[in-house]
Structure formats: structure tokens, C-alpha cells
Amino acid sequence: MVSVxxxxxxxxxxxxxxxxxxxxxxxxxxxxxxxxVKIFEVKNGTQRLLSTLQGHEGPVWQVxxxxxxxxxxxxxxxxxxxxxxxxxxxxxxxxxxEYTDHESSVNSVCWAPHELGLMLVCGSxxxxxxxxxxxxxxxxxxxKINNAHTVGCNAVSWAPAVAPGSLIEPPxxxxxxxxxxxxxxxxxxxxxxxxxxxxxxxxxxxxxxSHTDWVRDVAWAPSIGLPRSKIASCSQDGRVIIWTCDExxxxxxxPKVLHKFDDVVWHVSWSITxxxxxxxxxxxxxxxxxEGVNGEWTRISDVGKGQTTNGTSE
Amino acid sequence: xxxxxxxxxxxEMVIRDSSTRDCNMIACWQGGNKIMTFAxxxxxxxxxxxxxxxxxxxxxxxxxxxxxxxxxxxINESHMVFASLQQMRKEVKDKSLDKSLLLKFSRKYRSILxxxxxxxxxxxxxxxxxxxxxxxxxxxxxxxxxxxxSLCEILFVENLPDGAVLLQLVEWCKWHFPLADELVQECxxxxxETPPASHPSYxxxxxxxxLQGRVSEARDMLKLHPHYQTxxxxxxxxxxELLRKMPLFxxxxxxxxxxxxxxxxHWQDECLKxxxxxxxxxxxxxxTICKILCGDEEVFHQLSELxxxxxxxxxxxxxxxxxxxxxxxxxxxxxxxxxxxGGHTELSALDNIxxxxxxxxxxxxxxxxxxxxxxxxxxxxxTDLIYYSELIPNYSSENSSDLRDFLLxxxxxxxxxxxxxxxxxxxxxxxxxxxxxxxxxxxxxxxPLSSEKKVAKILRLCExxxxxTEAQSICKQMAMKALTNKRLGNALLWCIKSNDSxxxxxxxxxxxxxxxxxxxxxxxxxxxxxxxxxxxxERLTFLGKYRDFHRLHGEEKFEEAGRLxxxxxxxxxxxxxxxxSLLMDALPLLDKDKIIYGVExxxxxxxxxxxxxxxxxxxxxxxxSEKRNHLQRIKHLRLSLTNNLARAIVS
Numbered sequence: 001m002v003s004v005x006x007x008x009x010x011x012x013x014x015x016x017x018x019x020x021x022x023x024x025x026x027x028x029x030x031x032x033x034x035x036x037v038k039i040f041e042v043k044n045g046t047q048r049l050l051s052t053l054q055g056h057e058g059p060v061w062q063v064x065x066x067x068x069x070x071x072x073x074x075x076x077x078x079x080x081x082x083x084x085x086x087x088x089x090x091x092x093x094x095x096x097x098e099y100t101d102h103e104s105s106v107n108s109v110c111w112a113p114h115e116l117g118l119m120l121v122c123g124s125x126x127x128x129x130x131x132x133x134x135x136x137x138x139x140x141x142x143x144k145i146n147n148a149h150t151v152g153c154n155a156v157s158w159a160p161a162v163a164p165g166s167l168i169e170p171p172x173x174x175x176x177x178x179x180x181x182x183x184x185x186x187x188x189x190x191x192x193x194x195x196x197x198x199x200x201x202x203x204x205x206x207x208x209x210s211h212t213d214w215v216r217d218v219a220w221a222p223s224i225g226l227p228r229s230k231i232a233s234c235s236q237d238g239r240v241i242i243w244t245c246d247e248x249x250x251x252x253x254x255p256k257v258l259h260k261f262d263d264v265v266w267h268v269s270w271s272i273t274x275x276x277x278x279x280x281x282x283x284x285x286x287x288x289x290x291e292g293v294n295g296e297w298t299r300i301s302d303v304g305k306g307q308t309t310n311g312t313s314e
Numbered sequence: 315x316x317x318x319x320x321x322x323x324x325x326e327m328v329i330r331d332s333s334t335r336d337c338n339m340i341a342c343w344q345g346g347n348k349i350m351t352f353a354x355x356x357x358x359x360x361x362x363x364x365x366x367x368x369x370x371x372x373x374x375x376x377x378x379x380x381x382x383x384x385x386x387x388x389i390n391e392s393h394m395v396f397a398s399l400q401q402m403r404k405e406v407k408d409k410s411l412d413k414s415l416l417l418k419f420s421r422k423y424r425s426i427l428x429x430x431x432x433x434x435x436x437x438x439x440x441x442x443x444x445x446x447x448x449x450x451x452x453x454x455x456x457x458x459x460x461x462x463x464s465l466c467e468i469l470f471v472e473n474l475p476d477g478a479v480l481l482q483l484v485e486w487c488k489w490h491f492p493l494a495d496e497l498v499q500e501c502x503x504x505x506x507e508t509p510p511a512s513h514p515s516y517x518x519x520x521x522x523x524x525l526q527g528r529v530s531e532a533r534d535m536l537k538l539h540p541h542y543q544t545x546x547x548x549x550x551x552x553x554x555e556l557l558r559k560m561p562l563f564x565x566x567x568x569x570x571x572x573x574x575x576x577x578x579x580h581w582q583d584e585c586l587k588x589x590x591x592x593x594x595x596x597x598x599x600x601x602t603i604c605k606i607l608c609g610d611e612e613v614f615h616q617l618s619e620l621x622x623x624x625x626x627x628x629x630x631x632x633x634x635x636x637x638x639x640x641x642x643x644x645x646x647x648x649x650x651x652x653x654x655x656g657g658h659t660e661l662s663a664l665d666n667i668x669x670x671x672x673x674x675x676x677x678x679x680x681x682x683x684x685x686x687x688x689x690x691x692x693x694x695x696x697t698d699l700i701y702y703s704e705l706i707p708n709y710s711s712e713n714s715s716d717l718r719d720f721l722l723x724x725x726x727x728x729x730x731x732x733x734x735x736x737x738x739x740x741x742x743x744x745x746x747x748x749x750x751x752x753x754x755x756x757x758x759x760x761x762p763l764s765s766e767k768k769v770a771k772i773l774r775l776c777e778x779x780x781x782x783t784e785a786q787s788i789c790k791q792m793a794m795k796a797l798t799n800k801r802l803g804n805a806l807l808w809c810i811k812s813n814d815s816x817x818x819x820x821x822x823x824x825x826x827x828x829x830x831x832x833x834x835x836x837x838x839x840x841x842x843x844x845x846x847x848x849x850x851x852e853r854l855t856f857l858g859k860y861r862d863f864h865r866l867h868g869e870e871k872f873e874e875a876g877r878l879x880x881x882x883x884x885x886x887x888x889x890x891x892x893x894x895s896l897l898m899d900a901l902p903l904l905d906k907d908k909i910i911y912g913v914e915x916x917x918x919x920x921x922x923x924x925x926x927x928x929x930x931x932x933x934x935x936x937x938x939s940e941k942r943n944h945l946q947r948i949k950h951l952r953l954s955l956t957n958n959l960a961r962a963i964v965s
Contacts, residue, residue, distance in 0.1 A: 005348070005373045012369040016352045019371055021344035024762040028344075030352075030371065045373075069790040071798065089798075114787065222756060267340045271347075273727060273756060276376075278341040278349055286341040286351060288376070300376075 008047045010038060014059075022065040022072075029074055031060035037076050037086070039093060051093045056080050061107050067114030070134075075120050077106035083122050083132070085140075096138055102126050107154050113161035115179050123153035123185055129195070131202060145195065145202050149187025154216055157231075158183045160223035184231050186215030192233050192243070194253070210255045213237035217267045221274040229253070232277055234265035240279050240289075242297070258289060258297050276300070347376040347731050381732055384434055384452055385689075389729060391426045392695060393738045395419060399698070400745050413471070416699060420467045423695055427463060431456040458664060459692050461490050465671050466679060469641065470700050478563065478571075479641050483629045484527045491626060494522035498535065511539045517599045522620050524606050525630045529557040532603075541597070552593045553600045556585055556607055563637050571638050578637060582608060609634035615654060624651040625668050645673040676700065680717065690725040697721050698745075719746045723753050736761045740775055751779065758784050763791060773811075786812045793817060802828070803840035806854075815851045822853040826892055835861075856887045863899070876903045876910040883922045893926045894944065897951050904958045909965055916959045923951055 010016055014033035021028050021042070028040040028047055037053040037060055058079030066073035072088040083106050085097040104125035112119035118134035129148040133141045159182040181197040182205065192208040192215055213236035221230035231243040231253065240258040245251050258277070267280035277289045277297075290300045341351045352371045375381075399419050402411060434453040468482040488494075497519035501510040510516055516535075523532040533554055536542055542550045561577045563569075585607045588594070594601035605613040614627055621627040628651040632639045636647070648669060652658060661669065663686035670678035683693040701718045726742040729735045740761075743754040758781055763769050769792055776785035789812030796805035802825050809817040829835050859882055866875035879900055882888045888896055900919060903910045911919065926932075927948055936944055 005375050008371045008373070009368045010352075010371050014369065016369055016371060018340075019342055019350045019352055021342075021350070024760060025344055025348075026762055028350075032369065067787075069787055069794055071794055115783070223752065267342075269341055269343050269349075271343050271727075272730075272760065273723065273753060275723070275727075276343075278343060280340045284339055286339050286349075288349075 005045060008040070011049060011052075012036065012038065017059065018062045020063050020065055023068050027065075027072075029063040029065065031063045031076055033059040035060060035078070037063055037074070039074075039088075050091075053084075053086055053093055053095070055084060055095050056082065058105070061105070062109050064109045064111050064120070066111050066118060069114060070118050073118075075109045075111065075122075077109045077122055079105040081106060081124070083109060083120070083130075085120070097140055099130065099132060099140070099142065101130060101142060101144060102128060104152070107152070108156045110156050110158055110183070112158050112181075112183075113179075115161035116181055121156045121158065121183050123148075123156040123187075125152035127152055127187070129153055129156060129185055129202075143200075143202060148185060148193065148195075148204075149189045149191060151188035153185050153187040154214065155186045155218045156183055157185075157218050157220045159220045159229065184218045184220050186218040186233055186235075188214045190215060190235070192218055192231070206253060208233075208243055208253050208255070210241055211235040211237050211239065216265060219268045219270055219277075221270045222272060223274075230274065232258075232268040232270065234268045234279065236264050238263060238265060238281075240265055240268060240277075242277075259287075259299070341374075344373075347728055349374045349376070375731065376728075381729075382448065382452060384430065384437075384449070387433070388426060388430045388691065389735065389738060392423060392691070393741060395422045395426065396695065396698065396745070397741060413473070417467070417471050420463075420471045420699055423699070424460060424463050424467065427456060427460045431460060455688065457490075459687065462664075462667055462671070462679075462683065462692060463696065464489070465668060466696055469671055469674065470676060473641065478638060479644070480629070480632055480637055480639055481563065484633060487626055487629050488526055488528070491526075491622065493620070493622065494519065494526055494528065494531075497522050498531070501535075502538075509538070509540065510535075517602075518620060520599070521602065521606070521617055524557075524603055525617065525620060525626075527562075527630070527633045529560050533557050549594045549597050549600050552588055553603055556581075556588065556604065559584075560607065575638060582634075606630075606634060618654060624648070624655040624665070625672070627651045627654060628672075642674060648672045677717075680721075684721075684724075690721060690728055694721040694725040694742075716747070722746050726753070726757070730757065730760075733762060733764075737771065737775075744775070744779055754779055755781050755784055759787065763788065763795075766792075786814070788812075790814060790817070793821070797821065797824075806840055819851040819853040822851060822857045823889075825857060826853075826889070829892075829895070852887065853889070856882065856889070859887065860896075867899075867902075872903055872906055872908075872910055876900070876915075879903075880911070880915055880918060884918055890926070890929060890932060893922060894947060897923060897926070898947060901951070901954055904954050909958070909962055911958055911962065913959065913962045916955055916962055920952070920955050920959070923948065923955065 010030050010032070012030065012032035012034050013036075016030050016032045019028060019030045026042055027050075028042055029037060030040070031037045035054070035056045035058060037056075038049060039051045039053070040047040041050050053074075053076070056076065056078040060076050060078045062077050064075045066075070074086045074093075075083060076086065077083045081100065081102050081104060083099040083102075084095050085099075086093050087096045099122070102122070102124040106122050106124045108123040110121050112121065120132040122130045122132070124130075127147045127149050129145045131143050131145075133143070135141050159180050161179040161181075182194060184192060184194050186192045190209070190211045190213060192211070193204055194206040194208070195202050196205040197203075208231075211233065215233055215235050218231060218233045221232065229245040232240065233243065234240045238261040240261070241255045242258050243253040243255050245253040259279070261279075261281045263281055265279060265281045267278075269278040269280075270276070271278070275291055279287050279289060281287065288300045289297050291297055339351050339353050341349050344350050350371055351374055352369075399411075402415070431453060434449060434456060438449055438453060464486055468479060468486060472482065497515045500515050501513040501519050516539075520532055520535045523529075523535060536550060536554060536557075539550065541548075542554075559581055561574060561581055563571075563574045563578075585604055589601070589604045589608055594604050602613055602616075606617075609631070611631075614621070614631055618627060621630060625648070628644075628648050631651060632644075632647060636643075639647070652661065652665075652669070663682070667679060667682040667686065670682055680693045680697055683696070684690070687693070697718050698721075722742050722745060726739045730739050739757060740754060743757055746753060758772060758776060761768075761772055763772070769788065772788060773785055776782070776788070789808050793805045793808035793812060793814075796802075796808055802821055806818060806821045806825070809821060825835060859878065863875050863878045863882070866872075866878065879896060883893065883896055897919065900911075933941065933944065
């Protein structure tokens with residue numbers, strides 16, 4: 001039931017660290033150790049290289065597309081301690097903003113849900129997390145959470161803007177103030193933290209302890225209208241944990257170990273409807289996990305990477 | 315049909331990419347059912363690792379079934395049926411539709427499956443050699459789905475009173491397993507060279523017909539045998555008589571079950587008697603036929619090759635041992651037949667689905683279909699069809715989303731990778747219960763806004779399902795797109811639709827700036843169609859009024875135009891940056907023969923000019939040449955206004 005549709009030669013000179021499709025799946029951005037970001041156009045299932053963005057002075061770890069209503073904006077973060085924001089104008093990509101306030105590699109970038117305005121969160125190896133807010137006219141205001149994770153922050157992910165459950169019982173007036181302004185971060189202190197904006201400041205709302213080694217990735221699941229928040233986390237300890245919080249019975253996140261792998265788990269990624277989780281483990285394998293109607297998680301597919309090409313080993 | 319492929323596979327796949335040894339794979343969702351995978355170096359040891367050679371990214375997809383071109387017809391046609399079923403449910407409020415109506419819908423779905431099956435078969439026959447990979451598999455899948463669907467139709471939808479189902483099941487066998495017909499054809503085709511009776515398959519053909527209860531056809535076959543004589547009463551005539559007299563139970567013939575059972579017992583006693591009397595001892599094949607008629611278990615064992623599967627022997631077995639079988643007793647008898655074919659451990663995925671149906675366990679059928687079929691088509695449509703008919707207990711799960719919604723979302727998701735199917739996907743998502751409305755909301759935001767026509771359609775959809783924020787977000791994107799393409803009028807229309815007043819003001823400003831620079835409006839006619847929305851933003855109101863001024867001026871209604879212009883200045887609706895332009899607009903009015911501005915009005919205009927002259931901040935923003943121009947214009951205006959004042963006083 002799983003098949004490779006096509007393989008793209010990315011023309012990168014070194015390993016790719018991230019690949020992100022834009023909102024509609026029409027453009028693809030990749031970033032690599034070769035210090036560049038590449039933009040591809042996706043048409044009829046084939047990719048065509050449009051631009052190569054140069055400027056970073058180290059491996060580029062992650063890229064993130066802003067919502068199209070803010071025009072075509074891309075954020076990238078790098079080992080060079082910088083976060084760049086790129087913009088396309090008349091087919092040309094240009095760097096429009098550079099954020100340099102981190103003292104170490106910036107590992108993760110994530111745009112806030114578009115309902116909250118143009119806002120970007122970045123997590124760095126210096127242990128800090130920055131939230132960049134667009135103030136109009138390409139002016140960006142940064143608020144920094146220092147020492148969010150000792151030794152370093154590895155991943156950041158926004159909560160969906162719609163408060164869980166609000167679709168079932170719509171609030172009387174859907175106002176900006178009703179939107180959840182929260183994100184989750186994971187770091188080298190084995191912790192997962194949930195941050196919430198209160199009176200213009202970012203405060204630690206919850207600390208989730210369960211992993212016994214570095215947290216490698218965190219991903220907040222898209223809201224599907226149920227009164228339940230869901231976060232997936234993965235760690236050096238080989239475990240993937242699904243954290244759920246039922247808004248109706250008090251808001252505490254409870255962990256459930258999805259699986260314990262033999263090796264480090266690097267990455268977790270939710271499908272758009274939040275029902276399938278792709279887990280990238282250190283055993284050269286990707287596995288897909290699906291939540292069934294009964295709430296149980298089952299492994300539906302494995303994608304492994306062969307080490308040889310048509311029988312000829314290297 | 316016998317070699318049906320099992321779809322219960324181990325879902326493991328290997329991507330061959332030798333360039334990235336010793337590092338891990340990362341997967342990212344790209345929407346729909348597609349994932350991108352690639353192998354990155356690890357952040358920790360990036361110093362001692364460098365990749366050489368090409369760097370690949372692999373696009374991986376789940377459940378590609380629905381993206382196969384042959385599935386398009388199935389998707390589109392079944393969507394029409396699905397949509398009209400939903401429509402009908404909406405019309406009858408209580409949602410449970412008449413059984414005969416459901417049966418009609420079920421048959422529509424089935425005929426779509428069948429026509430798709432035939433189409434693929436035709437394609438396969440047409441292209442003898444290099445036909446598309448997977449086409450054969452698709453054909454098998456379709457025939458399997460048809461088999462399951464028609465059984466479910468008989469058991470769950472048609473569901474006759476008294477639960478008498480056997481005749482339908484016999485028909486089901488006949489329709490799906492044409493082995494008997496094939497054998498008969500084989501025997502009769504070569505009539506010139508070899509007589510049918512000498513054909514090696516002759517007796518198999520007769521057995522197969524009898525096993526399926528097709529007695530008159532079996533009699534016709536027997537008549538082709540050279541030993542069959544009408545004049546003499548022998549074993550052939552005897553079996554012919556038994557076959558002719560076999561009673562068939564049908565609900566529609568108006569006979570009671572008891573009446574039928576009596577007839578049946580009488581007939582079978584006669585069969586047994588003749589068997590024991592040795593009527594058929596001379597022709598062993600006829601003896602076998604009689605044993606079938608007697609419901610002899612042993613003979614079913616012997617002929618299991620011809621039956622092929624437990625469910626076919628089940629139906630034969632019931633036909634000759636328990637012809638008035640009740641729907642709810644099917645399960646009890648199926649066990650015996652399964653044992654005949656190696657017991658439960660030998661059951662394939664398809665067997666399990668059919669067994670669940672014979673057990674009358676709808677939930678189990680759906681569950682097995684979800685696990686074993688490579689697409690969601692069947693469980694989704696079947697569930698939807700019988701969902702409200704109280705056959706499925708409201709199957710509620712931990713996360714309170716029910717089975718129907720779950721399946722609708724899965725089915726829609728599997729298609730969401732195909733852009734052209736967006737309205738079909740949306741239609742299925744929209745058919746979810748209101749609690750699952752958010753799936754539609756999530757999806758609607760991801761439909762590429764490739765043309766204005768499509769956007770209009772999406773917006774209508776949003777309106778229908780009250781997806782206000784999603785609609786606003788879409789309009790905003792369209793406004794942004796138009797703005798980047800410098801189509802200001804269009805941008806303005808979109809942002810009015812999105813109800814974003816600050817963005818509207820921004821665009822109105824852009825239009826005014828353009829006017830101040832070039833002296834013309836490029837898309838000003840848009841303003842005429844705005845109606846009351848013009849009050850949304852102050853700037854927009856000004857733009858509208860200013861447009862009115864130009865129109866009045868064009869229509870040579872100078873007095874009205876003059877009054878409006880003055881109003882704009884005095885009321886300070888006009889932004890200061892444009893005052894000079896506005897005052898310049900007043901110049902031609904001063905040259906008219908008739909005095910437009912009286913003493914008071916001219917004084918007001920002069921006051922405005924003075925205020926403007928004192929705006930140092932505004933002035934300082936201008937370039938050198940603009941400054942010169944600015945001053946010159948003010949000088950010119952002051953002169954003209956003073957002249958007009960003099961004229962007004964005199965008159």
C-alpha cells in the first residue's frame with residue numbers, strides 16, 4: 001500500500017536536513033549542509049528547480065513556509081546561528097530579514113498559525129527560544145525566552161490557533177483573543193515545555209517529563225475540533241510518546257508511549273488531518289502509525305532505506 | 315476468481331538509495347497521502363560527515379489505488395450516487411430510508427463496480443502485451459469488491475421477510491462463479507467434431523449445474539447424452555424426473571414454509587428411495603447426481619474441486635439439506651463447510667469478510683474490509699448506505715467520532731492527493747456529521763486557488779457550510795495575489811469580500827498614491843460597484859466620493875461636482891497628501907463662465923490652501939523637483955482663487 005512515486009535529484013551538494021511543501025503543495029523547499037536552500041516548483045508530480053538561496057554560512061537545518069495570505073515567505077535557520085526570512089517578488093527570491101540574536105546553532109523554526117498574524121518561533125542550541133513578530137513594513141519584533149532548555153532546544157511546534165473543542169461549541173464571538181497562542185518545545189534537558197503568551201510575555205505553562213534522554217522532535221497535532229490536544233514527541237531514548245490533554249477534564253497532558261525503538265528517533269510528523277504519524281527512527285526506517293476508531297495506535301507501514309542499488313553494493 | 319490476491323500484505327517497502335549510507339531517514343508529510351523522505355546527516359556529527367554524489371529526495375505515497383486512472387470513473391460515478399443518497403436523506407427528515415429505495419442505491423453502486431470491472435477487462439483484452447502494470451490487480455480488486463458488495467446487499471439491504479435468502483444466494487453464486495457456464499460452453503462448442511457427451515468435461519458440467527441448483531439446464535445437458543432415450547424408462551429418465559420435480563422455495567410464490575417443506579421432504583424421500591433401490595447403479599455419474607439431490611455430505615467432499623470454496627459449497631449444501639434456511643442460521647452451517655476446506659486457519663482475507671457477512675456481523679465486515687481491501691471505497695459507501703438502517707449500532711469509540719465519519723474522512727483523504735477531485739473530496743467531508751465539520755475546514759484551506767472560477771466555487775462551499783474564517787482567509791490570499799500582480803481594483807474587491815478594513819485602506823491608499831503620481835486611476839470603476847461596503851474604511855469612503863466627483867465633472871454637472879469637492883476638503887475626509895491634487899481639480903471649475911464657488915466657498919478653499927502651505931512635515935518629504943513643483947502649484951492656485959473671490963464679490 002506504500003509506493004515510491006518518484007525520486008528527485010535535489011542538486012544539493014550535501015545532505016538534506018529538511019524538506020517542506022508549501023501550503024498548497026505547489027512549491028517545495030529543501031535545505032542542506034551545502035549551506036543553501038532550494039525552491040522547487042511541483043507540477044503534475046514532478047519537481048523543477050526554481051531558485052537556490054545562498055547566504056547562510058553553515059548547514060541549514062530547517063525551512064518553514066508562511067501562510068500564503070502573507071505572500072510567499074520562507075524562514076530558514078542554520079548552524080551559523082542565524083534565522084533568515086526570504087521573500088519572493090516577481091519570481092525572484094531575496095532575503096528580507098536576518099535575525100542574529102542567538103549565540104549558537106538555530107535548530108528549528110516554525111510559523112505560527114496564520115490566524116495569529118505573522119509570527120515565527122525559533123529554537124537554538126544556546127538554550128533560548130525567540131518569537132519574532134511582524135510589525136508591518138518588514139519590521140520584526142523579537143521576544144526571547146532565555147534558557148528555555150538547558151544545553152539546547154532541538155524543536156519547536158505551534159499549537160493550532162483554534163482552541164480545541166471550540167468547533168463543537170462555537171464561542172459566541174470568534175475574536176482574536178479567543179485564539180490559543182501556544183507552542184511546544186523539546187530540548188537536551190530531556191524535557192518538553194509548553195509556552196503560552198500572557199500579557200505579551202511568554203510563560204512556561206507546563207513541563208512534560210517522561211523522556212530519559214534528549215528530546216529530538218516535538219509536533220503538535222492539527223486540531224480536528226475535538227476537545228483534545230495532542231502532541232507527539234520523540235527522543236534519543238528511542239521512545240515516541242503521544243501526549244494528550246482533555247480540555248473537559250482539566251488540562252494536564254498525559255503521556256502514552258507509542259513505541260520504544262531500539263535506536264534514536266529523530267523526527268515525528270503529523271499528516272494534515274492529524275490521524276497518521278510518520279516516525280523517523282534511527283534504524284534506517286520510517287514507520288507510519290494510525291489512530292483507529294477505538295483510539296488505539298497501530299503501525300500501518302514501514303518504509304526502509306536500501307543500502308544497495310539494484311544489487312550492486314558499494 | 316479462485317486465485318484472488320490477498321490484500322493483507324506486510325506494508326514494508328525498501329527505497330534504494332546507496333548515496334546515503336550510515337545515516338538516518340527522515341519523513342515529512344507533504345499533504346494528502348504523500349510523504350517525502352530523505353536521509354540527512356545528523357546535527358551532532360556533521361563535522362565528520364560529508365555526502366558525495368547526488369542527493370535524492372523520495373516521494374512516497376500511501377494507498378495509491380484511488381489515484382489510478384481507472385479509479386476516476388468509479389470515484390466520480392459513485393460520488394453522484396452518494397450525493398443523491400445524501401440529498402434524499404436530507405429530504406426525509408428521520409434519515410432512515412425505505413428499504414426498497416436503499417436497495418435501488420445499492421444496485422446503482424454495484425452496477426458502477428461492474429461496469430468498471432468490465433472496462434478494465436476490455437482494456438486488458440485489448441492490450442495483449444505491455445498493458446499497464448497493476449491493471450490486472452485492479453480487475454481482481456473490482457471483482458472481489460463486487461462479490462462482497464452483492465453478498466452484503468442480499469444479507470443486509472434486501473433482507474427479505476422470514477429471512478429466506480437461499481434463492482438469492484444461489485443467484486449470487488451463479489452470477490459470480492460462472493464455472494458451470496464455462497464448462498457447458500466447453501462441451502457444446504465443438505459439436506461437429508466430438509459430441510458433447512464425449513467431452514472430458516461433460517459430467518463436470520452437469521455436476522456444476524446441479525450444484526448451483528440449475529436443474530432445467532442440467533436436464534438439457536443430460537438430453538445430449540447418447541444413452542438418453544425418451545421411449546424407455548431407465549436411469550436417465552429417472553434422474554430427469556427427479557430433477558424436473560425438484561421443488562424450489564420462493565418467497566414470492568406465495569406458498570407457506572410448512573407447505574413447501576412437506577413437498578420437499580416428499581421429493582427427497584423419493585430421491586433416497588431410488589438411490590437405495592439401485593436405480594442409478596449402472597451409471598455411476600447419475601448416482602453422483604442423485605447423491606447431490608439427497609444432500610449427501612460425502613459427495614460434496616468429492617466435488618469440492620468444482621465448488622472451489624467453502625461459501626459456494628455452503629450454498630449448495632443448504633440448497634439440498636435446508637432450503638428454507640433462515641438468514642440468522644447461516645453462520646451455524648458455514649462452520650461445517652469451512653471445515654471441509656481445511657478449517658479456519660486456511661481462511662483468506664476474502665473468506666473472513668464473507669464469513670463475517672454470513673455471521674450477519676456488519677461491524678466485522680466493515681472492519682475486515684478496512685484492513686484487507688487496498689482502498690476505502692467499499693467500507694465507506696457500504697457503511698453510509700446501511701448506517702441509518704439500524705443494522706450498525708452507533709459504533710462509538712473512545713474519541714467519540716463514529717465509524718461513518720471516520721470512513722468518510724479516510725476515503726476523502728485517500729483522494730485528496732488528486733487536485734482535480736477537490737470538489738468530490740469536499741463533498742464527502744461535508745457529508746460528515748456536524749461534529750466532524752472541521753475536516754472540511756482543514757481541507758478547504760488546502761485547495762490550491764488556481765483560478766478565480768475555482769475560488770468562487772470554494773467560497774460558495776464555505777458559505778454553505780459556514781466556514782467564515784476559512785472564506786476570509788481565502789479572500790485575503792486572493793487580495794494579496796492581485797496586489798502583487800498590481801491589479802489594485804481586483805485586490806480591493808477581494809479584501810472587501812474578506813471584510814478586512816485595514817487592508818482595504820492600504821489598497822485605497824495605493825490607488826490614491828497612483829493617482830497622485832500619474833493623475834489617473836487604473837481600476838477606478840471597481841469603486842462604482844462597492845455599494846454600502848464603501849463605508850468599511852474611511853479611505854474607501856473618500857475614494858468613492860472622489861470618484862463621484864470625477865463622474866459629476868465628466869457629466870458636466872459642475873456645480874454639484876464643485877460642492878462635493880469642497881466638502882471633501884472641508885470635512886477633512888481627504889488625506890492631507892491629496893489636498894493639493896484636490897485643489898488642482900478645482901482649477902477648471904474656476905474658469906467656468908458661471909461662478910461655481912461663491913465668496914464663502916472660495917474663502918474656505920483659500921483656508922485649505924493656507925493650511926496645506928503650512929504643512930512643513932509633508933513638504934519636507936518631497937524631493938527637490940517635487941518641492942519646486944509644489945510651490946509653483948500653490949502659487950498658481952492662490953492666484954486663481956483670489957481672482958475667483960474678486961469675481962464672486964463683484965457679482
